[in-house]
Amino acid sequence: MKKEKIIIANWKMKLGLAETIKLSLEMKEKFQYLKNGEIVVCPNFISLLPVRKELQGSRIKLGAQDAFWEARGAYTGEISPELLVEAGCEYVIIGHSERRQYLLLNYELIHKELRAVLDTKLTPILCIGETADDKKASRGDKVIFEQLQQALTGIEIIDDQQIVIAYEPIWAIGTGDVITPKEAAYAHKIIRLTINDMFGTHIANNNFRIVYGGSVSAENTHEFLNIANIDGLLVGGASLKADDFFKIAKTLPK
Amino acid sequence: MKKQKLIVANWKRPTIRETEAAAKQVREKFEFFDKAEVVVCPNNISLLETARILSNSPVKIGAQNVYWEEKNPCTGEIPPSILLEANCRYVILGHHERRRVFKETDEMVRAKLTSVLRVRDIVPIVCIGETWEELKNDRRDYVLLEQIQNILSDAQFNDSQPIVVNYSPIWAIGTGNVIDPAEAEYAAQVIKINLREIFGYKLASSNFRVIYGGSINSENIREFTGLQSIDGFLVGGASQDPDELLRIAEAVSQQ
Numbered sequence: 206m207k208k209e210k211i212i213i214a215n216w217k218m219k220l221g222l223a224e225t226i227k228l229s230l231e232m233k234e235k236f237q238y239l240k241n242g243e244i245v246v247c248p249n250f251i252s253l254l255p256v257r258k259e260l261q262g263s264r265i266k267l268g269a270q271d272a273f274w275e276a277r278g279a280y281t282g283e284i285s286p287e288l289l290v291e292a293g294c295e296y297v298i299i300g301h302s303e304r305r306q307y308l309l310l311n312y313e314l315i316h317k318e319l320r321a322v323l324d325t326k327l328t329p330i331l332c333i334g335e336t337a338d339d340k341k342a343s344r345g346d347k348v349i350f351e352q353l354q355q356a357l358t359g360i361e362i363i364d365d366q367q368i369v370i371a372y373e374p375i376w377a378i379g380t381g382d383v384i385t386p387k388e389a390a391y392a393h394k395i396i397r398l399t400i401n402d403m404f405g406t407h408i409a410n411n412n413f414r415i416v417y418g419g420s421v422s423a424e425n426t427h428e429f430l431n432i433a434n435i436d437g438l439l440v441g442g443a444s445l446k447a448d449d450f451f452k453i454a455k456t457l458p459k
Numbered sequence: 460m461k462k463q464k465l466i467v468a469n470w471k472r473p474t475i476r477e478t479e480a481a482a483k484q485v486r487e488k489f490e491f492f493d494k495a496e497v498v499v500c501p502n503n504i505s506l507l508e509t510a511r512i513l514s515n516s517p518v519k520i521g522a523q524n525v526y527w528e529e530k531n532p533c534t535g536e537i538p539p540s541i542l543l544e545a546n547c548r549y550v551i552l553g554h555h556e557r558r559r560v561f562k563e564t565d566e567m568v569r570a571k572l573t574s575v576l577r578v579r580d581i582v583p584i585v586c587i588g589e590t591w592e593e594l595k596n597d598r599r600d601y602v603l604l605e606q607i608q609n610i611l612s613d614a615q616f617n618d619s620q621p622i623v624v625n626y627s628p629i630w631a632i633g634t635g636n637v638i639d640p641a642e643a644e645y646a647a648q649v650i651k652i653n654l655r656e657i658f659g660y661k662l663a664s665s666n667f668r669v670i671y672g673g674s675i676n677s678e679n680i681r682e683f684t685g686l687q688s689i690d691g692f693l694v695g696g697a698s699q700d701p702d703e704l705l706r707i708a709e710a711v712s713q714q
Contacts, residue, residue, distance in 0.1 A: 215534055217532035217533070217534050218526065218532045218533065218534075218536055218537060218538050218541065219532050221540065221541055221544050222507070222541060222544045222545060223544070249503075249537055249541060250503035250504050250535075250537065251503050251504070251506050251507060251537060251541060251542075251545050252507075253504050254475070254504060254507065254508060255507065269535075270534045270535035271534065271535030271536075279471045279472075279556060279695065279696070280471065280472070280556050280557075280560060281469060281471055281523045281524065281551060281554035281556045281557060282503075282522075282523035282524030282551070282554065282556075282557055283472060283524075284472065284502060284503060284504060285472060287474070288472060288474065288475065288502060288504055289504075291474055291475045291476070291504075292475060292504050298534060298535070301533075301534035301535065303532065303533040303534045303535075304533060304534060304535055307528075307531075307533050308533065308536075308561065309561075309562060
């Protein structure tokens, strides 16, 4: 089975509410005639419902930027996967590097989040990637392998449940250090082999997509999208302008 | 000046539909309510819709959490500027569930407070309180002092910026363990003495309100309403029922 490529916009907390709505409308307009590829936008929690409303009748799908691991119980300030489903989300980003860095999220908790998400019909976008220190010490491979092991061990993939793995090399985000296509290809191969090993090639091929994220722009997109084992892109900064994001999406192979 | 009592409903996270239904009931039941200040804090997804439903109501909107940075983004978080745009007038900081589950520290709560005070129009509700072990080892006064020092001591705010300190003894939240009212009064006094030490009598009494939170409901509220040092209540579970919230609010305002 050949899976559709996927392009995910992570708007983070860079846009206010009015700006978020405006961008959603521009995206809806721009993407009307783009027929290939799966397009997902992830606004902040507060904007989810209005964005869903604006995107009605569009093929752009809705995603959230985080989810809490418990379906029930009182956790002030948190959003459960069930609430995201109710809000119309189809995707959710799990374990983004910023949350690992600033909020001390670790893979034990990411594993719990993933389990909670897989109990619903949401598709998780699981983020992994090594730091600059990991790279310097040449332990990037090992870190990627361990993150996947910690997040995914014991997870049962049922039927057509989809999982997206987002590879974000932390050292290539906002540092000016650019990853070469060769390095990206190598990392994605490690990820693919690890998933093959954990779940068998059948599930690895049918249920997993691996996307690349990290300083993706309209200029460098084509370099990444043609690499084997790269099934799409997670786009940060360049997803904040409808034009830029559309240019990126247009480079998807037909 | 005698300040109005404050009642903060922490709705935590029922579904979007339940939250909307509750907001509509609150709008009706509190239409002419002016005897106390009432704030409801829905989950973030329901924030805009709740604000819309309550737009002409005396009931105000609060958020349950906020992020401490405006500039460096953190995926999944909400900065104060977006809360303001969503018409939030209050925000809960450092709720003990977040301290326990996310290891939120006093340092993080202080950073959140700083960023909230910077936007001016949002009133922070700073949660502090001791654990069961700390209470049993007679360390409560010290723990409260330390939390106030860590979080509030270098807060920058102007004369007209209110701050709420919520005393929630951790052993009394969601456990059904109710604190002896005299104990709550004592803890509130300790908090006020510390605030006076840091900010002086004038600011401590004009800008600060000290509220109590922990297993409050319409049955036990009357034991707390007469207490001198307690300026309001943070209500968790019981606040999700609008009738119950109204009963609590009426009991508070009858004092």
